[in-house]
Amino acid sequence: MKxxxxxxxxxxxxxxxxxxxxxxxxxxxxxxxxxxxSLLLFAAxxxxxxxxxxxxxxxxxxxxxxxAQIIQQPSNSTERWLxxxxxxxxxxxxIKMPEVAIYDSPEMNAFATGPSRNNSLVAVSTGLLxxxxxxxxxxxxxxxVSHVANGDMVTLTLIQGxxxxxxxxxxxxxxxxxxxxxxxxxxxxxxLGGFAYYGIVIxxxxxxxxxxxxxxxxxxxxxxxxxxxxxxKLQNAHAMIAALNRLKSNHESQLEGTMTAFGIxxxxxxxxxFMSHPPIDKRIAALRQxx
Numbered sequence: 273m274k275x276x277x278x279x280x281x282x283x284x285x286x287x288x289x290x291x292x293x294x295x296x297x298x299x300x301x302x303x304x305x306x307x308x309x310s311l312l313l314f315a316a317x318x319x320x321x322x323x324x325x326x327x328x329x330x331x332x333x334x335x336x337x338x339x340a341q342i343i344q345q346p347s348n349s350t351e352r353w354l355x356x357x358x359x360x361x362x363x364x365x366x367i368k369m370p371e372v373a374i375y376d377s378p379e380m381n382a383f384a385t386g387p388s389r390n391n392s393l394v395a396v397s398t399g400l401l402x403x404x405x406x407x408x409x410x411x412x413x414x415x416x417v418s419h420v421a422n423g424d425m426v427t428l429t430l431i432q433g434x435x436x437x438x439x440x441x442x443x444x445x446x447x448x449x450x451x452x453x454x455x456x457x458x459x460x461x462x463x464l465g466g467f468a469y470y471g472i473v474i475x476x477x478x479x480x481x482x483x484x485x486x487x488x489x490x491x492x493x494x495x496x497x498x499x500x501x502x503x504x505k506l507q508n509a510h511a512m513i514a515a516l517n518r519l520k521s522n523h524e525s526q527l528e529g530t531m532t533a534f535g536i537x538x539x540x541x542x543x544x545x546f547m548s549h550p551p552i553d554k555r556i557a558a559l560r561q562x563x
Contacts, residue, residue, distance in 0.1 A: 293317055293321065308445065311441060311444055311445060311448075312437075312441055314440070314444075315436075315437045315438075315440035315441035315444070316437045318436070318440055319433050319434070319435075319436030319437030319438075319439070319440055319441075320433035320434075320436070320437060322436065323429045323430075323432045323433040323436060324429060324433065326429075327387050327425060327426070327429045328387050330385040330386060330387060330425065331371070331385055331386050331387070331391075331392070331393045334383070334385045334393060334395065335373065335393070338375040338377065338395070339375055339376060340373035340374070340375040340393075340395045341373055341374055341375065342371050342372070342373045343355055343372050343373065343374065350401065351374070353406070354372050354374075354396065354413070355372055357409075357410050357413050358370060358372050358394055358413055358417065361413060361414050361417040361506050361507070362417055362420075362421075364506050365417050365418065365420070365421035365502070365506060366421065367389045367390060367392075367417070367420055367421050368389070368390035368391070368392075370384070370386065370392040370393055370394045370417070370420060371392070371393045371394070372393075372394055372395070372396075373393060373394070373395040373396075374395065374396055374397075374398060374401070375395055375396075375397055375398070376397075376398050377397040377398060377399055378397075378398075378399045379397055379399045379400075379522055379537070380397065380399045380400045380403050380404060380518065380519060380522045380536075380537065381396075381397045381399065381400060381522075381535050381536055381537050382394065382395060382396040382397065382400055382412050382413065382415075382416050382535065382536045383395055383416065383535040383536070384416040384417070384419040384420050384425070385425060386420065386425060387425070387426075388423075388425075388426065389420055389421060389423055392420045392425070394413065394416045394417065394420070396409070396412070396413070400412065400536075403518065404515060404518055407508075407511050407514065408511055408514050408515040408518055409515075410507050410508075410511060411503050411507045411508060411511035411512040411514070411515045412503075412512075412515050412536050413507075414502065414503035414506040414507035414512070415499045415500060415502065415503040415512065415515075415536055416499075416536070417502070417506065418498070418499040418500075418501075418502025418503055418506065419495070419499045419502075421502065422495065422498055422499065422502065424495045424498075424499070427491075427495070428488070428491065428492065428495070431487070431488055431491055432488060435484035435487055435488060436484075438480070438484070439477055439480040439481050439484050440477070442476070442480055443473050443476035443477040443480055444473055446472075446476055447469055447472040447473045447476060450472060451469060485546060486545050486546070489545065489546055489547060489548055490545075492548040492549070493544075493547065493548070493549065493550045496548075496549050496550055496555065497550065497555065497558050500512055500516075500555055500558065500559055501558075501559070501562065504559055504562035505562070509559050509560075509562035509563045510563060512559055513556050513559050513560075513563075515536070516552050516555055516556050516559075517552075517556070519536065519537050519552055520552055522537050537549065
């Protein structure tokens with residue numbers, strides 16, 4: 273319930289903020305409300321705006337949604353080891369030390385998030401610490417540090433913003449063309465009613481959204497390979513392979529949104545096109561070149 277309420281509150285806040293921005297930008301740029309330029313501005317503000325606001329709030333949202341406990345002062349040897357490992361790996365990767373957290377979950381997982389390479393969070397689940405040995409956990413941490421060092425959070429946000437913009441723009445532009453065609457050249461036809469217009473927009477956004485997700489998921493799988501390769505360089509390829517083999521018996525990921533994309537384990541799907549993570553066997557095969 274807490275995750276649902278946080279999701280709803282965040283999205284309401286984003287819509288309100290972006291609506292205010294749009295109401296200021298449109299008149300300031302002198303755009304006609306019914307022009308394609310105005311529609312493109314609307315699409316870009318909501319397409320990029322929502323993605324970047326989510327990125328800026330990503331650490332806060334992650335902490336509250338999974339109940340992550342930031343390690344400020346280590347209270348035991350495990351917490352000290354986690355901090356020391358991430359500190360060493362982030363120094364090797366040339367980034368500022370991320371915040372390190374532990375969250376309570378039976379699944380073996382970890383994720384990285386944050387608005388930039390030098391303002392990030394790496395969190396590990398209790399399930400990961402319980403079911404993987406130190407050798408494997410260090411490889412998983414290296415994988416997450418590599419996500420941060422590669423700037424994957426920002427790059428994925430940019431790609432998501434672009435596809436969001438095109439989905440919003442094309443859906444409304446095509447619905448507008450259909451509306452104009454029904455009215456005819458003399459504008460005496462009835463055209464689409466309000467409900468019909470928005471119904472077509474919703475259907476088109478769903479269709480284009482599915483196509484767009486294929487692009488986003490393809491990129492997501494590529495950056496997983498890069499993060500695995502980063503773990504092999506920062507830590508050890510054999511350790512990363514051992515960790516991936518361990519994940520074969522894992523619970524399905526309970527993370528949501530971008531946390532899923534940057535987790536060590538992704539959600540299952542019948543079609544690889546819609547998977548944020550490549551199949552584990554493919555990841556292992558790609559890692560063997562570093563052994």
